[in-house]
Amino acid sequence: MSAIIPAPLFVLEMANNHMGDVEHGLSVIRAFGEVCRDFPFRFAFKLQYRDLDTFIHPAARGRDDIKYVKRFSETRLSRPDFDRLVDAMREAGFMTMATPFDEPSVDVIEAQNLDFIKIASCSFTDWPLLERVVLSAKPIIASTAGASLDQIDRVVSFLMHRHKDFAILHCVGEYPTPDEHMHLSQIDFLRNRYPNVRIGFSTHENPDHTDIVKLAVAKGVTLFEKHVGVPTEKYPQNAYSASPAQVRAWLEAAQHAWVLCGEGETRLPPNPEEANSLRSLQRGVFARRAITAGETIQREDVYYAFPPQVGQFTANDWSKYAELTSTTAIAQDAAVAPNNALYKDGRARVWDIAQRVKALLERTHIVVPGSADLEVSHHYGLDRFDEFGLVLITVVNRCYCKKLLVILPGQSHPEQYHKVKEETFHVVYGEITLVLDGVSSVCQPGDVVTIEPGTRHAFSSKDGAVIEEISTSHNTDDSFYTDETIMANKQRKSLLTYWMD
Structure with missing residues (x-):
């Protein structure tokens, strides 16, 4: 069974910092295991896999003048060596992860039963590799450095249509990345564009800098990746890989940022000291x-x-x-x-009414604009709303007006008339009893009735109904109830704007 990408998750990327020396690689894993056990996060340790005998073109093998050919060749490890590193990762409490740069490397990941597969930025649109990766049940984490918007759209669509558990990382492919090229607001852009996709951050800044991880935490990131290594006299550190001490400072900064950010999914009640x-x-x-x-x-x-x-x-x-x-x-x-x-x-009562109206609209599949105001008319007070009342949802009110009138089961709307406004009732759900100038009739879905100015009208519904009202412009001073008690009640309406959520 594949793992689920936990939150938060910190991925420590060793890449080729094992230097082709399996004993050095083991010491790197153990050193970071000592650091990470002091933090309440989940951690993954990541390797990079290339089947060098097929990955490097025959004409390029042994070429010291090609930077990465030389680097990959000098840091070659055998499959048993990688197995030892994976065992050490698990012993240190890490989840396991690797970046395959070719199809045979995906076979190795599956054989080792690693927890995650990482897609490097350079492989983000390597479609033959992606087609092999999605055959695996492993969750996928993909970096987006250098990818165009069209490319990201296509990869996200590709993974979503295959129902993969995946995340994408904002990433800048400069090593190290200068501050002015970090563009952390791309995290916001990706979260807004792909609201159902986990967005993380692969970071290559100067490893002494800890402000950047705080900003990423504040933007809601819970998935991080950083290159790591352990410098020795034999193996010096590159400019973008973090030492154990630097990773400890980085994690402490992230932890402090979460304390500062606190809860953000819901509005918190004031603490007692604040309230007092x-x-x-x-x-x-x-x-x-x-x-x-x-x-x-x-x-x-x-x-x-x-x-x-x-x-x-x-x-x-x-x-x-x-x-x-x-x-x-x-x-x-x-x-x-x-x-x-x-x-x-009465606030709780009004909110309960709004929720009942929302439930009725959802049940009847009537779609209401999210910005539409909701008006609760409680002619004789909220305590009698279930007997006498109405909910009006204003869609537009210009020189013409459109409203939805929602009558809950058992409600009646008292008799009134308008001096200026002409309105047409179109029953879209339920059945109403409509009384015009004392004459009663039953209206059902599809019935249309025009009510001219001066016409006294009242209506009720046994099981609930929704009426679409089309009229001339609505004026708040143009509603006259024949019961003077209602006219004297100046607090008979309650308005809500933020009710759809």
Whole structure:
């Protein structure tokens, strides 16, 4: 069974830094094992595989004037040597990984049962190699240095259509990479373009620099790759590979960055110290006049002043959703608090209504623009919404207007009329009983009814319904209810914008 790419995962790339000396390679693995065991992350150690007898063209073999031919030849290891390195990686607690540069090397990876396959930037569009790699069940991590957008699109599509577990890495193929060429914002670009793909970071900066990993963590990266090695008198270190001490500093920087970034998937509640500090700076609610027990406390009955008393209601608690009722007499200038008033917040009720409407729309496959405002009409108050009420979703309101009217099961909309607006009801879901100037009729999906200005209209639904309303421009002062009680209720509407999520 193939491994899943964990998060976070730090990949330590030895490449050819074993120097063709298996004992040196073993010492490198063990040295980094000592470092990594001090951190609460998952780690993979990575090798590079080439079948040199077929990888290098016959005419180029033994050529010391070709840089990489010389390097690959001088650092050749046998298959038993690589097996020893893989065993040491596992013994040190590392997951195992290798980069194949040719098809026979994929066979070796499968035979060794390594955890992951890495696609190097130079092989990112090596289609014969990719076709062999995707035959394996191993998760794939691919670097994108030097790849065009079209090439990345094609590789991502290729891997997704084959249902592979894969990630791509932002990478710059300069060794070491100067700061001005890091372009860390490419991480954001890749995450936005491929929202269902894991985006990581393969880093080749000066290994003494630790700010870059902090920035990558802040951008949400949880998959990192870095070249590593252990310098000795015999084997000096190159300019982009990190020593054990440098990797320790790099990991400490990443760990500190995660502490600084904290939780970002959800909005966190304030911690107690933060909440207490902020509350002490709020204005308290005080009685403007003497209030008797049992009164509904209105806005004109109170004033707000600093400093607040411990535990009293503050201006931050007061809103159009709040309802306060005095439970005992409250003296003028006294604090309004839980010991003398009952506080009810209608926000949860409004949010519950929004979720019920959203569920009905999803069930009926009616698609609503994400930016559409939702208006909850509670003509006799939220407590009676399930009996009398309506939810209106405004799609557009210009010289013409389009709304969706959602009637939940068992609801009625009280009788009203408009002096200016003409509207047409198109029933798109459910059944409604429509009453026009006292005459009742049943309307079903597909029925269209035009309501002219001045026509009194009321409607209800036993099982719930959705009406598409097309009208002339809607004016907030052009709705007149025949029940004066409703007209006197100035708080009969609640608006929500961010309700679709």
